[in-house]
Amino acid sequence: MWILIWLTFLGAPLSDLLGPHHTTWADALGGVGLLVFVAAYLLMVFRHTSKPFRPRRVCTTLVLLCALAVLLCLTMGPTWLVLFVYVSVTAGAALPGPIAWVTIVAVTGLMALLGLHQDDATDFLTGLVIPALLGGFAMSGIRQLIRTSVDLRQARATVAELAANEERLRLARDLHDLLGHSLSLITLKSELAGRMLPGRPDRAAEQVADIERVSRQALKDVREAVTGYRRPTLPGELAGARTALAAAGVAADVPAGPPAALSGGRLAEESEAALAWSLREAVTNVVRHSGARRCVIALTPRQTLKGPVLELTVEDDGSGGAATPYGNGLTGLGERLAAVDGTLETRTSRKGFLLVARAPTGATGAPDGQDLGSGA
Structure with missing residues (x-):
């Protein structure tokens, strides 16, 4: 031009x-x-x-x-x-x-x-x-x-x-x-x-x-x-999310990596894998189903009654549907997070759809390599 x-x-x-x-x-x-x-x-x-x-x-x-x-x-x-x-x-x-x-x-x-x-x-x-x-x-x-x-x-x-x-x-x-x-x-x-x-x-x-x-x-x-x-990692999934959202034409606010200082110390491998699967599934839903124009991803250390956790939030401004009932992907994520004493919440928000996944930052008793369903 x-x-x-x-x-x-x-x-x-x-x-x-x-x-x-x-x-x-x-x-x-x-x-x-x-x-x-x-x-x-x-x-x-x-x-x-x-x-x-x-x-x-x-x-x-x-x-x-x-x-x-x-x-x-x-x-x-x-x-x-x-x-x-x-x-x-x-x-x-x-x-x-x-x-x-x-x-x-x-x-x-x-x-x-x-x-x-x-x-x-x-x-x-x-x-x-x-x-x-x-x-x-x-x-x-x-x-x-x-x-x-x-x-x-x-x-x-x-x-x-x-x-x-x-x-x-x-x-x-x-x-x-x-x-x-x-x-x-x-x-x-x-x-x-x-x-x-x-x-x-x-x-x-x-x-x-x-x-x-x-x-x-x-x-x-x-x-x-x-x-x-x-085993997926948070840095790898964050980079993949940034690329996938950009390719889909969705304006994305994605952190560069996990927080430098976690309240419970270094994130356990099982917890990191569960959060990474959650991020992958959430971004896939945003790209394929939501019709969103903007997506905000955040990783925040929090202190709960059960101990320190790392909270993943993925919020878009699309019309991804109601939070319930869960599909196969979200059901599998809930099982993965439950295996590491984590939680999964999904709901409609002011802007669109919100997914919140929490996993403890300390070691858990989940067996290494346990397969808890597909995140597809």
């Missing part, structure tokens, strides 16, 4: 071409020159802004634009001085900072010099100096903004790739630590049992029993590890 808005300055040259000011041949040649000029301008600002040209091509295109502007201005009249505004904008879009600034001033000076040596050009010149300078410097700033945005996206992609690689390495280390010793021991005992089986079946049976014991322990370790990997 910023690039195309400058095309409004072509009104003066087009009016000059369509008027009775020149011969037919002059109008035809002027029209061809204007088409070439506009095509080179658009190619440079659009293509170079997204994928830079080589410096030689940039310089060649700028020289071509400047030459066409000078030629058309000298042959067609002072109304064509406006083409120097496009040369200035192109310089701001294609050249790096200091070089662009010098070129913009030089192009504006050349425009002023040509205008002063032409009759009836004073009015055009005074109205074009500021747009030429402003357009060039503004386009230089936009170019830098676009470059920064591209670099930021590339940096984010690199960080995400590094994080994925680090996670893969962590998984590989954990699997090696969990299974390497156990599988080596199973292989060794299997070989011993095979050699003992013909002559000493009782010793072979002992080795088989050891193999079973080691296998069961390895299976238990793997299940515990997988349970830890699959």
Whole structure:
């Protein structure tokens, strides 16, 4: 939009071409020159802004634009001085900072010099100096903004790739630590049992029993590890909620993370998992069913008669329906929270629908990895 808005300055040259000011041949040649000029301008600002040209091509295109502007201005009249505004904008879009600034001033000076040596050009010149300078410097700033945005996206992609690689390495280390010793021991005992089986079946049976014991322990370790990997966390769910609400076009007020200081100390893993599931289900309901335009999420430490708790509130301004009866998702959340001595409340509020989930901040007696229904 910023690039195309400058095309409004072509009104003066087009009016000059369509008027009775020149011969037919002059109008035809002027029209061809204007088409070439506009095509080179658009190619440079659009293509170079997204994928830079080589410096030689940039310089060649700028020289071509400047030459066409000078030629058309000298042959067609002072109304064509406006083409120097496009040369200035192109310089701001294609050249790096200091070089662009010098070129913009030089192009504006050349425009002023040509205008002063032409009759009836004073009015055009005074109205074009500021747009030429402003357009060039503004386009230089936009170019830098676009470059920064591209670099930021590339940096984010690199960080995400590094994080994925680090996670893969962590998984590989954990699997090696969990299974390497156990599988080596199973292989060794299997070989011993095979050699003992013909002559000493009782010793072979002992080795088989050891193999079973080691296998069961390895299976238990793997299940515990997988349970830890699959357990949702509040920081992860908060980031996911922010992304999901933004993608759905819902204005969101989402905290950066859990409160730095919890009244009951560090949040237990079971409580964190229950609150994380609650947040995921609540955001899913907001996106799919509420039709809300705004959603506010808050995490607040509170002191109750049963001890310190962390309270999660999710409130939207939509029409998500009555708080009761519970669907499968909310029923599952209530069971998850009950397992850690937490509570779940849902009700209609002044603005729309409100979900309040509370979980104790201390350790609970719920068994690790217990599956208490789906949060879908």
